[in-house]
Amino acid sequence: MPWVDSGGVNIWYHVKGEGTPLLLCNGWGGSSESWSGEMVRLLAEKHLVVLVDNRGTGRSGKPHEPYTMEQMSGDSAKVMAELDLGPAHVLGFSMGGYIAEALAIYQPERVRSLILCATTPGAVNRVPYSTEVAQELAKVSDDKLSKHDQVKALVYLLYPKEYVEQRLAELISEESYDANPTPVYALKCQSAATASFDAYDRLPGLKLPVLIIAGGSDRLIPPENSRLLAERIPEAELHILPGLGHGFLKQATTDSVDLILRFTSRVDKRLL
Numbered sequence: 001m002p003w004v005d006s007g008g009v010n011i012w013y014h015v016k017g018e019g020t021p022l023l024l025c026n027g028w029g030g031s032s033e034s035w036s037g038e039m040v041r042l043l044a045e046k047h048l049v050v051l052v053d054n055r056g057t058g059r060s061g062k063p064h065e066p067y068t069m070e071q072m073s074g075d076s077a078k079v080m081a082e083l084d085l086g087p088a089h090v091l092g093f094s095m096g097g098y099i100a101e102a103l104a105i106y107q108p109e110r111v112r113s114l115i116l117c118a119t120t121p122g123a124v125n126r127v128p129y130s131t132e133v134a135q136e137l138a139k140v141s142d143d144k145l146s147k148h149d150q151v152k153a154l155v156y157l158l159y160p161k162e163y164v165e166q167r168l169a170e171l172i173s174e175e176s177y178d179a180n181p182t183p184v185y186a187l188k189c190q191s192a193a194t195a196s197f198d199a200y201d202r203l204p205g206l207k208l209p210v211l212i213i214a215g216g217s218d219r220l221i222p223p224e225n226s227r228l229l230a231e232r233i234p235e236a237e238l239h240i241l242p243g244l245g246h247g248f249l250k251q252a253t254t255d256s257v258d259l260i261l262r263f264t265s266r267v268d269k270r271l272l
Contacts, residue, residue, distance in 0.1 A: 025052070025076060031057035034177070035249075055075055067192065077110055090112075117213045117249060121203055123198050129221070141188060147176065155171040206235075207234070209267045215240075237263065
């Protein structure tokens, strides 16, 4: 079965495609099921795509104990070691950007390049979201609300209002993940892990190519965070996508994948 033991926690993984490895690190509460199927298919045409269920999500173990980003990046490193991968492109979305940054900091020999999507330099120096967004985000992990209302609150944070109102039922269905739900306690454990991580002072020391992408209308992770990342990282390439929200990888999959594949192709050619 596709599990690896990471400090006593079973971490589930899956691979698709062929080529240089590309590890996908998902965001808060997200598992391998959260990625767009179209995005994974397109990436797998060029890369060996490695999908991992973060601890607390999907088919991985869900310990009811504190989590850290060093620990969660270590989970992905265990998968990479199990697969005997060389250095991989590492794509981190939202909280997954913290996992990717932590992997590059703590185990740099495993990272070929970083692709940081809708993320920040960490808890201390990030540009925060508004009070209104904080109130909406609290609903996502409020166990007094129905699952429908929790997911509804989430989709309004992931995408611009106009986009959601045109396809609300579809988006709620896509983001529900009823087969392997993330328990509320695991969401809180992941939140605590993000609150204790900050890479700001370590970013200038990263010696690898980095692609940074953000939605220009992202309310959850304001795009100023991506500009800050680009200022801190020596080899950073920044793209702000106008009119797109936090979930731009699904909202504009083809354009996003095109940026990613052009970047990984350039990196691979340089490292031949």
